[in-house]
Amino acid sequence: MSKFFSQAEEQKQSEITNQEKEYALPEKEITDKVIGYFTSGNNVARLNMVERGNLDKEKFAEEVKAYIRNRYTSDDDESTARIYKGFSSFIWGYYILDPLIDDPDISDIVIYDADRVYVKKLGIRYKADIVFKDESDYERFVERCSLRNHVSLSMNNSVQKWTDWSNDKYILRFTAVTKLLASNRTTTIQMRKHPKQKKDFDTLIAEGMLTDEMAEIIKQKQAAGEGFLICGKNAGGKTTLINSMIETIPEQYSIFCVQEAEELFSAKERNFGGYHIIDGRGENKINYSLGDMVTAAQTMDIDVIILGEIKGAEARQFLSAAHTGAICYASTHAESVEDAYIRLCDYTRRVSDMTNEEILYMLKSLKNVIFIRKYRLIEMAECIWNPDKKCLDFKYLCKDGKVVH
Template sequence: MMRLGFTRERTSAADPVGQSRSLTPEQIEAEFQKLKTRIHRELIESLDLSKLAAMEEARLRAHVRNLAEALLRAQPNLAAGIDEDRLLEELMAESFGLGPLEPYMQDPDVTDILVNGPREVYVERLGRLQLTNTVFADEEHLMQIIQRVVARVGRRIDEQAPMVDARLPDGSRINAIIPPLALNGPVLSIRRFGIQPLGLQDLVRFGSICPAMIQVLAAAVEGRVNLMISGGAGSGKTTLLNNLSRFVPEDERIVTIEDSAELKLQRRHVVRLETRQANAEGAGEVRPRDLVRNALRMRPDRIILGEVRGAEALDMLQAMNTGHEGSMTTIHANDTLDALSRLEVMVSMAGEEIPVPVVRRYIASALTVVVHLARLKGGVRRVMRISEILGMENGDYQLQELFGFRQQGVDSEGRAKGFFYATGSTPRFLSRLEERGVSLDPKLFTERTLEPGDPNGWNWEEKA
């Protein structure tokens, strides 16, 4: 942290009571906040905004810091115990960063920051969502921060365009939505990706999945079985997709397609594509569908679509059915069947007027494995079900469950508890894996309750 280039006399004539004023930590904090607000206002008043726009960032920062120091020095009666370095840092955060949210942006444990209007800030730490006591001065203050973030990444937000999705330079994803669409003031949601993403080790440690299930999914990925991960918002779909993609053999060419690039594949041969929203004039939009089609002309071995949301479903299934086996995607859904019926709706959005039974057959032949995730009580995420799609029977999907999670109440901390099990069904895709030289011990599927060490002898950490 930068030290201040000056010291001050706290008990000088300016503050004759000086040491006799010993404040409680709460009082010091209140003083601190009051002082910060005051200096920040003075700072804004004394900045010549017309000149600032032309200044480059480094000079601008230095200029604002000097000014803030001078204003701090000019404050009469600074209470003892005020941390001047912290004050300056926070003033800089107010002026350049995300203001009161900046400390959370620096905290590696924080994965989500959710701002519901100026007086309500939630953060998620290690899977638990908590209300914080952070507040913005008022709606105006929150709007300023949102405007700044959005402007930095070359977007804008106003009454004409009251919603924005964007990615910050550190990789975090943000969404802002403001009045009149948001009824309780501006809402800002930040999903942080600058931090180290969760690995399989973490998922096992959190009890989100078992080694036996990982081994089966790893073999499915390696052996080019088409796979879809379903689950609710924030249930860990992208995290699991990211981790499973490591099992794609190193010599394959992968093209990833996302709305905002979140996937971090530890692979050499990856081409990353990102969609684009229309500009203010409504031009220049590039939809996921356009990118999937384009990707097919890039000689990919596999396509990884971050999330299927619309018409691109048809193109993705086509890719899976025609030589790009082992492609993967995620879908927002409440359970496995819901995922499949949503996919049907998305296919119909492609506007090709395909009859429903045909769509279903198409889905059933393209997709083989569906992994369903859920976010349960207390913030824990679990793989709820791993299912194999066997085909169609009398117009319905024929599904076989391979693994599942059975919930048994909650623990003393309010977290859902329970156990994973293997159903005893052996997947039909085993023979396909064998053809591709990937072997999987059929004993993995023996009906049983899965223990944390199950299976013995398979070192998934080495593979992951």
């Protein structure tokens, strides 16, 4: 008998006869019971020990399997293995979502309630053919998501974002909006997948995001010590492109990369520091913003500053860094290359008393901008300060998805 059980429990288990064991139950129901047993009452402490590293995971797995065999399956090893797989998927994976996560064509998953799970597959949204057993099953899944990622979903933390790197193939970025704010009184969970295996320029060319000539223009500008602003709509390919561009930044440059969701990284050993923010909302009183981190980067021995996404006040510090000589990369939401600069100007005006002319003059330091739409490079341009008109002019290198000659 496993050491997991107390002496009284061992006696109780040993007294269970074959007739009393719940052999007749469907495996899915048994899996549900096993999950309930090990995630409730005093048994939670054992699971917590595994997650804190105080108990070997394999040892815990054997204890769970022993419980399944003794209570439900006896010597049926195949059934025990299937039930444990379901238990393991709930505890260490994402339960019924695991097949969706494993599907390489699915980029986004959103759950509104037990019966409504949607995916974006190859850019098109579908209702998934899976459902949770009931609302309590879904709520238990939400609770497990928060616990395994050490995230509070209390009333004071009703909007939470986090990133999970535990999957072998994907970085999983989550946004949760709790029942306090949801009209259907059920927590919404949005998940976005980013492959851990980066796509290099050759792959992006093969997939049609850009051409050989476009890639060569980008690499030549990187070699010359120039940065880029990448713009486009949500889920258009901005993060994918920046991740590829990180690999072609010259090796001699030191890189400071800060982001809200940890999706950008270096795939090779180099002088690269990755950082994230702490959002002091709800119960959390500690706050380190994107702007704070960009300011910190300017006091360090850094050549390249990468800001995951500009969407507010951090634009001011980012422009300051670019204007003082740092090689800067960032993404932002915009409808065109020119719209991107208008938005950065607007973000900066909201948090400063600078004039449009002063902001635009600083923006000239952010020389290159790329606009992506639906995973395809549509525009690439250089911005040039026009001293007579006191504005920025744009020299297009690519337009309508083609290189300008």
